[in-house]
Amino acid sequence: MAKIESVQALKAFQQQQQQAHEQARQEKVVIYVGAGTCGLAAGAGETMEQIELELGKRNLTAEITTVGCIGMCVREPLVDVQLPNQPRITYGNVKPDMVARIIDEHIIGGKPVLEWVVGVVPQDW
Amino acid sequence: MESPVETQPNQVTIPSYTDLPFYRKQVRIALRNCGIINPERIEEYIARGGYLALAKAITEMTPDEVISIMKDSKLRGRGGAGFVTGIKWEFARRSMAKPKYVICNADEGDPGAFMDRSILEGDPHSVIEGMAIAAYAIGSEEGYIYCRAEYPLAIAHLKIAIQQAREFGFLGKNILGTDFSFDLYIKEGAGAFVCGEETALMASIEGRRGEPRPRPPFPAVSGLWNKPSNVNNVKSYAMAPQIILNGAEWFASIGTENSPGTAIFALTGKVNNTGLIEVPMGTTLREIIYDIGGGILGGKQFKAVQTGGPLGGCLPVEALDTPVDFDSLVQAGATMGSGGMIVVDEDTCMVEFAKYFLTFASAESCGKCVPCRIGGRRLLEVLTRISNGEGKPEDLDEIEYISRNMKEASLCALGQLTPGPVMASLRFFRSEYEAHIYDKKCPAKVCRGLITYKVIEENCTGCMVCKRNCPAGAISGEKRQVHYIDPNICERCGICIEVCKFDAIMVE
Numbered sequence: 292m293a294k295i296e297s298v299q300a301l302k303a304f305q306q307q308q309q310q311a312h313e314q315a316r317q318e319k320v321v322i323y324v325g326a327g328t329c330g331l332a333a334g335a336g337e338t339m340e341q342i343e344l345e346l347g348k349r350n351l352t353a354e355i356t357t358v359g360c361i362g363m364c365v366r367e368p369l370v371d372v373q374l375p376n377q378p379r380i381t382y383g384n385v386k387p388d389m390v391a392r393i394i395d396e397h398i399i400g401g402k403p404v405l406e407w408v409v410g411v412v413p414q415d416w
Numbered sequence: 417m418e419s420p421v422e423t424q425p426n427q428v429t430i431p432s433y434t435d436l437p438f439y440r441k442q443v444r445i446a447l448r449n450c451g452i453i454n455p456e457r458i459e460e461y462i463a464r465g466g467y468l469a470l471a472k473a474i475t476e477m478t479p480d481e482v483i484s485i486m487k488d489s490k491l492r493g494r495g496g497a498g499f500v501t502g503i504k505w506e507f508a509r510r511s512m513a514k515p516k517y518v519i520c521n522a523d524e525g526d527p528g529a530f531m532d533r534s535i536l537e538g539d540p541h542s543v544i545e546g547m548a549i550a551a552y553a554i555g556s557e558e559g560y561i562y563c564r565a566e567y568p569l570a571i572a573h574l575k576i577a578i579q580q581a582r583e584f585g586f587l588g589k590n591i592l593g594t595d596f597s598f599d600l601y602i603k604e605g606a607g608a609f610v611c612g613e614e615t616a617l618m619a620s621i622e623g624r625r626g627e628p629r630p631r632p633p634f635p636a637v638s639g640l641w642n643k644p645s646n647v648n649n650v651k652s653y654a655m656a657p658q659i660i661l662n663g664a665e666w667f668a669s670i671g672t673e674n675s676p677g678t679a680i681f682a683l684t685g686k687v688n689n690t691g692l693i694e695v696p697m698g699t700t701l702r703e704i705i706y707d708i709g710g711g712i713l714g715g716k717q718f719k720a721v722q723t724g725g726p727l728g729g730c731l732p733v734e735a736l737d738t739p740v741d742f743d744s745l746v747q748a749g750a751t752m753g754s755g756g757m758i759v760v761d762e763d764t765c766m767v768e769f770a771k772y773f774l775t776f777a778s779a780e781s782c783g784k785c786v787p788c789r790i791g792g793r794r795l796l797e798v799l800t801r802i803s804n805g806e807g808k809p810e811d812l813d814e815i816e817y818i819s820r821n822m823k824e825a826s827l828c829a830l831g832q833l834t835p836g837p838v839m840a841s842l843r844f845f846r847s848e849y850e851a852h853i854y855d856k857k858c859p860a861k862v863c864r865g866l867i868t869y870k871v872i873e874e875n876c877t878g879c880m881v882c883k884r885n886c887p888a889g890a891i892s893g894e895k896r897q898v899h900y901i902d903p904n905i906c907e908r909c910g911i912c913i914e915v916c917k918f919d920a921i922m923v924e
Contacts, residue, residue: 294583296593298472309463311459325451359451359453359538361538365688408430411432
């Protein structure tokens with residue numbers, strides 16, 4: 292990445308990034324894993340490994356991204372699933388043995404596993 | 417938290433975060449990106465308006481204009497003392513000596529506090545941007561983030577973020593094509609609590625022992641390497657870009673008149689929803705503990721809430737309607753502190769609770785000044801005596817005497833505030849101290865020197881489970897016969913109560 296050397300260049304880069312983000316939101320399955328210290332202490336690392344494993348088993352591709360602490364420490368590990376053009380839905384206390392069902396029912400079947408859902412991340416956050 | 421999903425016939429609605437009790441009353445300024453973006457990707461920070469505040473400050477505003485916005489916003493330092501950030505920056509700007517330094521205090525050491533860690537881990541660029549804005553305002557070209565080494569993930573994310581900011585040209589020479597240059601370094605703290613005190617922190621950066629020195633001179637005049645320095649907390653820096661972007665009026669419109677903006681708390685202890693929260697100043701303790709925190713764990717009774725960490729104070733149930741802001745909390749008998757909030761229930765002994773914080777604070781005394789070094793030790797001796805059931809009637813006066821002297825004569829805030837938790841608990845829970853001293857009883861049934869475990873004969877079936885599990889071998893009795901706990905051998909560990917299936921053991 293070359294240095295950004297003017298405000299105009301920064302604003303242009305920001306717009307480009309926003310568009311890329313919006314495009315990814317419309318086209319990709321994105322899985323967010325809360326991997327701050329609180330998430331990792333609650334087992335986010337194991338949960339993430341399991342996500343990769345289960346996606347691999349099913350030949351699915353999804354973008355897995357790590358995020359910091361959103362605040363609900365008591366519900367860690369938190370995993371958000373965002374289907375193309377769908378809201379970002381958060382699951383709480385996601386242990387490795389819960390991953391397969393979330394992938395099968397939500398990512399493949401399109402139906403969120405309601406009993407584990409915490410809420411929807413507002414789009415304007 | 418209970419499942420928030422409402423299922424109606426033929427229709428399922430998943431609530432938005434903003435409809436969840438945990439978030440409904442929250443306003444996210446410093447935490448706006450935490451948990452939303454990938455902190456290891458500067459692109460995501462920029463996509464959400466990152467570094468636009470820095471760009472605005474250095475291309476459209478003079479340093480004095482930046483300071484004036486910060487002053488008008490009335491942002492008060494989120495490290496705990498609550499000094500107006502804009503005025504601090506102005507002092508540093510007015511100092512003539514060069515070079516000047518911008519320092520971020522990320523030596524978060526309070527037990528149970530993790531606000532700064534979460535921001536550094538979840539949104540490190542907001543802190544970097546805030547520091548760069550401060551550097552422009554005071555005329556500095558070099559900054560340090562003093563982060564405790566016990567935060568490896570925060571440091572890792574900061575390192576990545578600083579590297580990316582350099583690559584993108586937000587740190588380094590001629591930022592965004594202007595004359596402004598600024599670079600940033602991390603100093604890892606070695607775990608001394610006192611290094612959160614700004615003069616001790618700077619001594620530590622210089623490679624000396626982390627010991628405080630008297631102020632004045634304040635860092636703005638003579639700080640790091642005796643040069644003008646500006647020290648702010650992580651949260652203060654993280655808020656600065658939002659104030660530059662949205663204006664002083666916007667920030668001042670949130671919160672209360674004398675404490676504008678939001679307060680960030682690490683809500684821990686015996687509440688249902690522990691977590692990291694950001695609420696407008698002026699939100700009451702009750703709203704935080706019951707609405708956001710979801711009330712007390714296991715349906716027990718609320719007893720006290722400790723704010724301000726080991727140097728703060730606890731407040732009783734009568735104070736639950738206190739609004740949280742810098743002045744109201746002090747008036748009520750606690751302090752704002754950096755944002756630790758620990759809730760305890762009826763099973764907590766307030767003498768033991770105060771002793772816990774005192775043990776921490778006195779162990780962390782650097783030893784430089786006598787009132788703190790000796791006072792903390794003596795205070796702990798008195799409290800230990802009381803919790804062991806050896807308290808004397810004159811001990812309460814003794815506590816007040818030592819506390820007063822520590823408060824008035826200690827060199828830095830550590831010594832001055834070490835008696836805080838003891839004084840607050842004595843003020844609000846004096847009867848508990850008196851029960852320990854006069855009746856030799858611990859009302860919460862916690863202090864080991866004052867309780868005995870007994871078998872309730874009617875309930876005991878003689879199953880021998882407690883006898884097998886007692887690590888001290890204090891329980892005797894034959895099969896199907898009532899058992900007996902020898903108080904002289906019993907260690908008061910409570911294992912027998914946990915394993916008994918017949919509620920046949922009680923504490924007196």
